[in-house]
Amino acid sequence: MLPSPDWESLALLGQIAVKSSTAVLLAAYGEIVAERSGVLNLGLEGMLLLGALAGFAVGAATGDPAAALGAAAGAGALGALAHGIFVLSLGAEQVLSGLALSLLGAGLTGVLGRDLLGAPGLVLPSVPLPVLADVPVLGPALCNQPVLTYLALLLGPLLWWALGRTRWGLLVRACGENASAAYASGVPVRLVRYGCTCFGGALAGLGGAFLSLSYTPGWKEGLSAGQGWIAIAMVVFAAWRPLRALWGGLFFGLLTALQFTWQAEGAQWLPLWVLRAAPYLLTLLVLALAQTSAALRRRSGPPADLGRFFRPGG
Amino acid sequence: MRLKRFSALSLVLLSLCLLAVGAPPAQAAAKKVRVAFVLLESINDQGWTTAHHDGIEYMKKQLGDKVEVSFTENALSPADAERVIRNYARQGYDLVFGTTFTHMEPMFKVAGEFPQVKFMHCSGFKTRPNMGTYMVRIEQGEYLAGYLAGLMGYRNVGTVATQPIPEVVRGINAFTLGLVRGLTESKTSFDAGKVNTIVWLKSWRDAVNETTLAEVLAAKKHDLIRQMADTADSSKAACMKGVAAVGYGTDAAKYGASCALTSTTFVWGPVYAGIVNRVIAGTWKNDELFTGFEGGGVGLAPFGKAVPKAVAGKVLALKARMAKGEDMSFAGPIADQAGVLRVKKGDKASDKELLSMRWFVKGVSGSLPE
Numbered sequence: 229m230l231p232s233p234d235w236e237s238l239a240l241l242g243q244i245a246v247k248s249s250t251a252v253l254l255a256a257y258g259e260i261v262a263e264r265s266g267v268l269n270l271g272l273e274g275m276l277l278l279g280a281l282a283g284f285a286v287g288a289a290t291g292d293p294a295a296a297l298g299a300a301a302g303a304g305a306l307g308a309l310a311h312g313i314f315v316l317s318l319g320a321e322q323v324l325s326g327l328a329l330s331l332l333g334a335g336l337t338g339v340l341g342r343d344l345l346g347a348p349g350l351v352l353p354s355v356p357l358p359v360l361a362d363v364p365v366l367g368p369a370l371c372n373q374p375v376l377t378y379l380a381l382l383l384g385p386l387l388w389w390a391l392g393r394t395r396w397g398l399l400v401r402a403c404g405e406n407a408s409a410a411y412a413s414g415v416p417v418r419l420v421r422y423g424c425t426c427f428g429g430a431l432a433g434l435g436g437a438f439l440s441l442s443y444t445p446g447w448k449e450g451l452s453a454g455q456g457w458i459a460i461a462m463v464v465f466a467a468w469r470p471l472r473a474l475w476g477g478l479f480f481g482l483l484t485a486l487q488f489t490w491q492a493e494g495a496q497w498l499p500l501w502v503l504r505a506a507p508y509l510l511t512l513l514v515l516a517l518a519q520t521s522a523a524l525r526r527r528s529g530p531p532a533d534l535g536r537f538f539r540p541g542g
Numbered sequence: 543m544r545l546k547r548f549s550a551l552s553l554v555l556l557s558l559c560l561l562a563v564g565a566p567p568a569q570a571a572a573k574k575v576r577v578a579f580v581l582l583e584s585i586n587d588q589g590w591t592t593a594h595h596d597g598i599e600y601m602k603k604q605l606g607d608k609v610e611v612s613f614t615e616n617a618l619s620p621a622d623a624e625r626v627i628r629n630y631a632r633q634g635y636d637l638v639f640g641t642t643f644t645h646m647e648p649m650f651k652v653a654g655e656f657p658q659v660k661f662m663h664c665s666g667f668k669t670r671p672n673m674g675t676y677m678v679r680i681e682q683g684e685y686l687a688g689y690l691a692g693l694m695g696y697r698n699v700g701t702v703a704t705q706p707i708p709e710v711v712r713g714i715n716a717f718t719l720g721l722v723r724g725l726t727e728s729k730t731s732f733d734a735g736k737v738n739t740i741v742w743l744k745s746w747r748d749a750v751n752e753t754t755l756a757e758v759l760a761a762k763k764h765d766l767i768r769q770m771a772d773t774a775d776s777s778k779a780a781c782m783k784g785v786a787a788v789g790y791g792t793d794a795a796k797y798g799a800s801c802a803l804t805s806t807t808f809v810w811g812p813v814y815a816g817i818v819n820r821v822i823a824g825t826w827k828n829d830e831l832f833t834g835f836e837g838g839g840v841g842l843a844p845f846g847k848a849v850p851k852a853v854a855g856k857v858l859a860l861k862a863r864m865a866k867g868e869d870m871s872f873a874g875p876i877a878d879q880a881g882v883l884r885v886k887k888g889d890k891a892s893d894k895e896l897l898s899m900r901w902f903v904k905g906v907s908g909s910l911p912e
Contacts, residue, residue, distance in 0.1 A: 240761045244754060338584075345586040346773075346797050444753040444775050446798070449584065453748055488751075488758045491741040492700065494907055500742075 235364050241485050242369025246377060247443065249481030251276065251435035251452070253380040255459035256466070256473045257387055258431030262308070264391060264468055265424035266404040266417075268535040269311050270326030272432050273456030274333020278303040279433025280440035281337040284447045287350030287437075296350055297376075297437055304433020305426040307333060312425040316418055319537045334450060344447045351445040352376070374442035376434060383431075384474030391470060400424055404531035407538040417538055432456070461511040467518070467528035480507045575637065575822050578630040579613035580623055582642040589747065589772025589791045590808075591615070594641045594664075597810025604815040608822055617645070624648030631656040637821050639814075640664060643707075649673065660826055662817055665709065667897065669828050676813055679834030680709070681716035681896070682864050683806030683842055685871035686857055687788050688717035690803060690845075691766055692724020693853045696786060697732035700759030701740045701768035702752055702776040706910045708899045710770060713790075713806075714740060715903045716871045717768065722905050727856075735879075739764060740908030743771055752776040760785045766803075774799045786848065793843035805843035812838035832893060835864040872896065877904045 255272045262269050269275075283300030287293070311329050314320040352374050360371035370381065391397035402410035403420045411417045439451050458480065466473035487503040518528045585595040595613075602611055612630070617623040623645045630638045631652055637660045640649040646666035653661045653673040661673040669675060691699065699721065704710055718738045725732045741755050748771070756767045756779035767780035767787045777787035777799035787794065789805030813833060820826040833839035842861065845854050863870075874885035878901045885891050891899075900910060 236761075240758065244758065248750070248754060342584060342586055345584065346588040348798055439750060444749040444779070446749070446775070446778075448747070448749045448773065448775075449587075451749055453750055455750075484754075488741070488754055489762075491908075492739065492755070492758045492762045492764075494739065500744075500911065 237489065239365045239368040241482070241489055242365055243372065244485035244488060245478060245481035246369050246381070247373060247481075248484045249477040250374075250377045250380045251438050251443070251455050252459045252462055252480065253474065253477040254376070254383070254435035254438065255432040255456055256462040256477060257380075257383050257470055258304075258428030258435075259459060259463045260428075260466070260468055260470055260473060261387065261391070261400065261431075262425045262428035263463060263534055264404045264531055265400045265421045266407055266531060266533045266536065266538070267312070267315065267421050267425045267428075268322040268326060269308060269329070269425060269428060270323060270460060271307060271311055271329025271333065271456075272459050273452055273454070274330040275304040275307045275429050275432035276436035276439070276452040276456045277333045277337040277450070278307045279436030280451050281341045281344070281436075281447060282433065283437030284349050284440040285341075285344060287441055288344065288347060291350055293350065293352055293441075296352075296441060297434060300433040300437030301430035302433070304429040304431070304436065306429070308425045308429025308432075309422070311429075312422050315537070316421055316425070319539070322535045322537075330456065338449045341447050341449065345449070347447065349445065349447070350441055352441045354442075374438065376438040376442060379434070380438075380477075381474070384470050387470035401531070404533055407533045407536065411538070411540055418540065421538075432459075435459075458507055461507055464530075465507075465511045465514050467514070468530060483507065574608060574610040575818060576610045576635045577612075577637045577639070577818055577821075578635045579611070579639045579641060580617045580626050580630070580645055581613055581615045582618060582644075583772075584615050585613075587747075587772060588774065588797050590642070593792050593808040594810050597808075597814045600811025601814035601818055604811075605818055605822075609818055620644050620648045624652060627652045627661075628655070631659045636660060637662065637818065637826075640666075660821060669830065671828055674826075674828040674830060676817065676829075676831035676833075677709075678808055678810070678813065678837075678839030679832060679869070679871070680806060680808060680840055681712045682834040682869060682871050683840045684713045684716035685720035686842055686861055686864070687804055687806050688720025688722075689724040689860060690720075690849065690853060690857045691786075691788060692721040692726070692730070693728045693856060694786075694803070694849070695725070695728055695730045696721070696766040697725055697730055697737055698764050699738045699766045699768050700756075700762070700764030701738055701770060701908075702743055702755045702759070703740050703770050703908075704743050704746050704772075706742065708897055711899045711902065711910070712896050713770065714738065714906060715899065717788075718903050718905045719871065719876065734905060736907040737905045738768070738907065740902075740906060742908075742911055744911065745771075747772040749773060749775045753779040756780050757783060769794060769799075769805075773797070774802075777802050777805075789843065795843060795846065801846065801848070802843070803846045803849055807841040807843055809839055809841045834869060835861060836867045836869075878902065879904055879906060 279300035282303035283296045286299035287296030311325050314325040315322045354372050354374050357371040361367045399415050403417045407417045466476045483503050483506050518524050581591050583591040614626045617626045640663040643665050646668055649661050649663050650668045653670045657672055663675050665677045666675050752771050752775040756776035760783040769776040770790045774794040774797040777789050777794040780787040781799050781801035787802045789802045794802040794805045872891035874889040875887040876885040878884050
């Protein structure tokens, strides 16, 4: 199946697969946490862009990676907070508010970023891990990447543990599955949901910063080019589970990497549009399959209270 | 009484009408030519629209207070463009420019509704008595850039191509023809069927994928990355990987690709100044303008540090010949990828062939996606 299975090609394939899944992974993790708490946020694309611009702007101004990443996370969280105020406090329709956030992010960054187009700025390069980076194939793929990619790789298992194995995770899941019951047993549902939404926004912001500081350093209008939407598809594809999102994200990344390496080798194993449409087609397939039986739906369906407005005592 | 009032009213109305009719000629004496531009993206886009904006600035400088210029950015969709074009026509602009291919249909439509307004459309093929077209022969610059790369011995170029339309195909072909000429002159051995590998972005700009494609090409041992997207990201990625690059549209070195040997550039200034001057002089026609180095419509960005003096001299000598009107960018014999002779020795590809080109010359590796 692989074009030319020599070590070097495989290493390149792996490296690009992992790198091109980073922003999607970070955004998808954030969305998983938000949705598990019951808040649907379709504003990922907007938050990616807010993070990308804020990270780039602060990085260019200060040259400080920590400040740049902090600004990116802050900008994403701020966008998510706005969504939270609308849907959690004002009871707005979650789908509409999320879409509005996406549009707002695209428009706002387009205007605010005008003077930064083409400006030089901070670059967060790949950081090879000593020894490990020299392991054939896996080394370049997993151990010679920018810092945010390491974060994306580590967050999968971390969130799996946190959501499934800790008290904190239980609170989050309780809010998403049955908000009234959680509230009755003393969980501050709205507060938890605000926290999870903002956490999701911060991760999406970091995903954006990865694009503007590491992947293709510099600010461009619409830089994320639909990666936020792929991340939303990824959440469904992964059935709201962080570890499955990690595998899914890497798999989507592999599809992306394949279309590039095949083109560069002049090989046409599949039409390019098949590879490009694959993430969406696979997501639809998973959605359809999950509907085939009640058991499957329970195991891989959305949190029961996802998208429902909760008014304490109401 | 009633009649009196009626006649008084008519008198007032009549004088108002006279005023209205009389006013325009009085203004026309001191009137500036009002020119409007409909632009594809932001004037800071570092690529296509920045080049047009540079051209507008040049034209304003040349014509000073003889013109009044307006422009609208981000007219991407035909529907947006139509609204903007019609607004300018309604506001009484004398000349409206549409600066990208997708403006063709809306402009053609609006031009039919406003016969007194002049329209000029960039890179299209539809005209009306009051609508002309203009484009520059970017392929001349491509040929020279390829020649330069060939003289320097780059024989395994990777091109990050954008959309599979004739303008891009023509550019790839001219670059490859120049490359083969340079390689032959520099006596570099090369694979005649594969000196330029094409990968498709299927977009005019897509920073993430431009970067990835360039990195893949560099990793696959291509020795030079040919950027064709609007922005310099593939050139920048090449520089980061220590591979040479050639930019497109605007000077890639200005936007962070310091390793660029040169960039082929659109130079719209002289084109715009010429068109507006003809409107001022009353000699404007619905021409189909297609100018290269001889009309100052294209350029080569300053050469990078890596370019040897001797190579620069040869390229500039060829450029000087082009500026005198000698265009060898598509001079025969030219064979296509299958080896079929498409342009005979002594012939040149006609403008019609150039504007509808859908085949690659020998030396190009890759195919046109459907």
